[in-house]
Amino acid sequence: MITVTLLVENTARGAGILGEHGLAWWIDTGTHRVLFDTGQGMALRPNAQALGVDLARADAIVLSHGHFDHVGGLEAVLAVARSATLYLHPRAVEKKYSGSNPAAGARCISVPFVETERFRREGRRVIVASEPGEVVPGVWVTGEIPRTNDFEDTGGPFFLDAALKQPDPLLDDQAIYFRTCDGVVVVLGCAHAGVINTLERIAGLTGGAAIHTVVGGMHLENASPRRMTATLAALRRLGVKRMSPVHCTGWAATAAIQREFPERCFRCAASTVLTFAEPPVAPPVG
Numbered sequence: 001m002i003t004v005t006l007l008v009e010n011t012a013r014g015a016g017i018l019g020e021h022g023l024a025w026w027i028d029t030g031t032h033r034v035l036f037d038t039g040q041g042m043a044l045r046p047n048a049q050a051l052g053v054d055l056a057r058a059d060a061i062v063l064s065h066g067h068f069d070h071v072g073g074l075e076a077v078l079a080v081a082r083s084a085t086l087y088l089h090p091r092a093v094e095k096k097y098s099g100s101n102p103a104a105g106a107r108c109i110s111v112p113f114v115e116t117e118r119f120r121r122e123g124r125r126v127i128v129a130s131e132p133g134e135v136v137p138g139v140w141v142t143g144e145i146p147r148t149n150d151f152e153d154t155g156g157p158f159f160l161d162a163a164l165k166q167p168d169p170l171l172d173d174q175a176i177y178f179r180t181c182d183g184v185v186v187v188l189g190c191a192h193a194g195v196i197n198t199l200e201r202i203a204g205l206t207g208g209a210a211i212h213t214v215v216g217g218m219h220l221e222n223a224s225p226r227r228m229t230a231t232l233a234a235l236r237r238l239g240v241k242r243m244s245p246v247h248c249t250g251w252a253a254t255a256a257i258q259r260e261f262p263e264r265c266f267r268c269a270a271s272t273v274l275t276f277a278e279p280p281v282a283p284p285v286g
């Protein structure tokens with residue numbers, strides 16, 4: 001049994017569970033545990049404690065990208081998860097800015113403390129890679145996601161400089177996936193690479209295995225009608241059976257997905273636990 005617990009999300013369910021604009025997932029395969037993102041930093045530890053998740057037992061911490069709402073809790077979790085390997089894309093440590101409110105100027109949306117060399121000096125195993133990789137047995141990170149279609153973009157006015165001149169292509173954006181007996185399960189951070197680019201990348205990496213479940217942020221808040229139409233058509237073409245758009249997906253986009261796939265959508269909030277049966281073990285050859 002593989003369980004996925006939503007530790008941090010914009011919304012929360014249950015007494016004592018905190019909501020915050022951010023995302024953090026706990027994936028437990030039965031033998032290993034992965035923390036995918038860390039939220040902004042306020043909700044992660046109290047929610048983990050309330051939900052009986054021992055962050056100290058993490059074998060791997062994976063960052064989806066360098067935005068504060070995914071990385072803000074990193075320092076605190078590194079302090080308790082002493083033996084966890086940290087996985088990130090090389091560009092997740094870049095300074096990142098939002099220009100969503102031009103009148104207010106640039107807003108820094110990265111965090112100052114993602115210092116891979118310092119983490120290494122402190123004895124941490126840190127894997128900085130843009131390639132796909134198996135972070136614990138059976139659980140994979142996509143690495144950098146090629147932008148292959150013409151209808152998706154990063155989903156916002158993101159920049160690499162405070163002058164808001166150099167667009168941030170958010171090449172650091174990556175997702176998690178693993179196989180179950182029903183098909184592949186995909187866990188997204190913000191999907192700045194585009195949810196369909198992400199799913200098509202995973203289809204390529206798995207030899208075209210059916211994608212059963214997709215959960216996470218889809219960053220469709222600013223999506224054009226053309227992008228929404230193409231996204232819905234691609235979700236149908238890819239045959240995704242279950243989906244839960246959360247976090248940065250955007251209210252209108254979430255409603256559009258729900259309208260298009262009323263039977264396939266389900267709601268997730270901080271405290272949600274999803275369970276999946278593992279794929280059957282292949283018989284020995286010979």
Ligand SMILES: [Fe+2]
Pocket residue numbers: 065067190192
């Ligand atoms: Fe983001």
Ligand SMILES: [Fe+2]
Pocket residue numbers: 022023067069070189190217247248
């Ligand atoms: Fe986000």
